[in-house]
Every structure is written in structure tokens, then in C-alpha cells.
Amino acid sequence: MRPDGGRDIHWPRSEFFAWHPEGRDGLLLFSGPEPHQRWRTYTTAFLGVAERCGVRQIVSLGALLAGAPHTRPVRVTARSNDSAARSLLEAWGIYSPPTYEGPTGISSVVLDAAERRGIQHVGFMGQAPHYLPDSENPAAIQTLVSYVARLLNLSPDMSHFAEAIQEFRTQCDQAVARDDPAELYFVATNPTTPPDVVSARAGVARLLEKQGKAADARALWDELVGTPPGKQGWMEAHYQSARLSVALGDQTRACTVLRQVPADMLVNANADTPKRISEMLRACPL
Numbered sequence: 001m002r003p004d005g006g007r008d009i010h011w012p013r014s015e016f017f018a019w020h021p022e023g024r025d026g027l028l029l030f031s032g033p034e035p036h037q038r039w040r041t042y043t044t045a046f047l048g049v050a051e052r053c054g055v056r057q058i059v060s061l062g063a064l065l066a067g068a069p070h071t072r073p074v075r076v077t078a079r080s081n082d083s084a085a086r087s088l089l090e091a092w093g094i095y096s097p098p099t100y101e102g103p104t105g106i107s108s109v110v111l112d113a114a115e116r117r118g119i120q121h122v123g124f125m126g127q128a129p130h131y132l133p134d135s136e137n138p139a140a141i142q143t144l145v146s147y148v149a150r151l152l153n154l155s156p157d158m159s160h161f162a163e164a165i166q167e168f169r170t171q172c173d174q175a176v177a178r179d180d181p182a183e184l185y186f187v188a189t190n191p192t193t194p195p196d197v198v199s200a201r202a203g204v205a206r207l208l209e210k211q212g213k214a215a216d217a218r219a220l221w222d223e224l225v226g227t228p229p230g231k232q233g234w235m236e237a238h239y240q241s242a243r244l245s246v247a248l249g250d251q252t253r254a255c256t257v258l259r260q261v262p263a264d265m266l267v268n269a270n271a272d273t274p275k276r277i278s279e280m281l282r283a284c285p286l
Helices: 039-052 083-092 106-116 138-152 161-178 180-189 197-210 214-225 234-247 251-258 272-282
Strands: 015-019 027-031 057-066 076-080 120-129
Touching (some): 057 106, 057 138, 076 138, 083 138, 106 120, 138 161, 197 234, 214 234, 234 251, 234 272
Antiparallel strands (some): 076 120
16 A cells, blocks of 8 residues: 555565675575466476576475474474485484375475476475464574575574574464463473373364364374374274264265274273274274
């Protein structure tokens, strides 16, 4: 909105910035929003600029929402198609072989196309707390930039992050204190929590369900489903995940989860949870 009452349209901008230091290779920096459509055209244009500028390696930075409380150091994983870079990542303990299959973002599309053109790439991914999805996380940004600096032998000025990180953590503490589900989840995953984290995590799931967030509740139960069989809460997690799947209209998923429970764990079991699982399994197609 202009002072005269008129309005201007501000289009999203994707920008390249070049840095040419003395005596060493330069950097071509890129910043821009993810396109909504025509990803192949976008990728072709992006890599066309990169090739014209002589880019030999692409380094991408990103973040994902995960079960990571804001009080812990930011966990970063990385991947690369370059053996030398991969050795470094392995030495740092952050290399993660790609195993994910499913919907993806423009970064993966660009890196895949870059590899097909013979361009090396390294991708860093930081984990941010999923209970604060709309907050910019300066701690994650600092950690990602630190890894890039190590990879490229750079010494950027990081001093301005300290104040931003402290302010961010204060905002997180205040948000967690106002939001019961977030507070429970924080307690369940904080390293200072008592050993019974399973009960705390289950409490989060039940509270989310009461608030009408069945899908979020199921996601927490699914985390317990992925623990080793026989662990505390493992069988209960299968039952609750399946029950919520039925409530969400996904009977097939419910049956898949229930069938993960070995039959011998249900035989001659007098506890309520095995009985409930057995009853639900009767409704599953053979």
C-alpha cells in the first residue's frame, strides 16, 4: 500500500548473487521461493544459469519439521553424489544415504537434474521443532551455515546469530508455556525429562485427540509403533494408531498396523490391549 492509497503488486523474486574473492573460486548464491508449477522449466532455467557461470558443485540448504525440541542442538543430515564430500560428511557423522520415497520439493528436483548433467551436489537438511511450524529458526540457520562454511573453507561472521537465537528461544519458551500439547511434547522429548517418556508422549497424543487433531495424535502413536517390539507402550501404540486410522477412514492402514503385532503376542493374553487388537483384526480382510 502506497502513502497515496494506491497499491502495488510485488512479485516473488528469485535472485542470484555473485561473490568473487581474490585467489580462490567464487560463489554463486541463489535465493528464491519454491515455484508452484512448471518445475521442469524452472529447473532447466536454474541449471542453465549455473552452467553459464561455471558452477561445478551445488550446495543446498533446507529444514524439515521433526520431533526436535528447541532446547537441543539442531540435528543436521546431509547427502552428496561426490565421494570426497561424502567422506567429509561421514567423518562429521551427518551423512544420511537417501532412502525416502514420496512427495518431494524443488530442491530434490534441482539436485537430481544437476546430477544428470554431471554437476556435483551436497544437500544439508536441518531439523526444526514441529510444534512451532511458523517460526523462523535462527539456530537451524546458524547450524546449516556453519556446516557449509566447514565444507567450503569459509569464515563468515556468525556473531549476529547469538542475539537472534536467544530471542527465538525465549519466544519458544513462551509459546510452549501457552500451548499444553506443545508443552507435553516438549516434556516428552527434552533430555532432562524423567525416564517415562513413553507416558508423556502418549499423553500428548491423547490431548491432541481431545482437541480434534486425530491425525496429529496418530502421528505420535506411529512414532512408538516404530520402536522395537516388546518395548513399553509398543502394543498399545499399535492399537491406538489403528483405532485412529479407522476413525480417519483408513481401514487398510489400520489393518496393516495391527498385522505388525506377532500372533504369539496375542495368544493367551488376558490384558485389555491384546484383546482389543484381536477384536479389530477380525474386521480385517484375510
